[in-house]
Amino acid sequence: MEQRPDSILQPFERVCKASGITGLTFHHLRHEAASRLGECGFSALEVAAITGHKTMQIVKQYAHLRAEDLVGRMG
Template identity: 50%
Template structure:
């Protein structure tokens, strides 16, 4: 569940990684990155300029 929630925070909010790290309780950005697996379609939308959570 933590894994899923972390990934969705990245995809559906405009929180920055440090804010998400504080929410999830990860001790480092390296550990945070292990939990965040982003969907390819969402990454493509972000590259196209779409805001997260929109």
């Protein structure tokens, strides 16, 4: 069964409205997911595959690297 593009957005917007949450968009969740995946050690290619970003430049904008995480991985 094919999903319509608004099949996720409409319930998300209803939940936000019912909870009194304003200013949060579904796009914010995608950004947050990319950031957390990066923190969990997923590579940029893996993050792009999961989030559907088409270029590494966009992934780099969203998957914020933290210096302390990089130092920890270097040993």
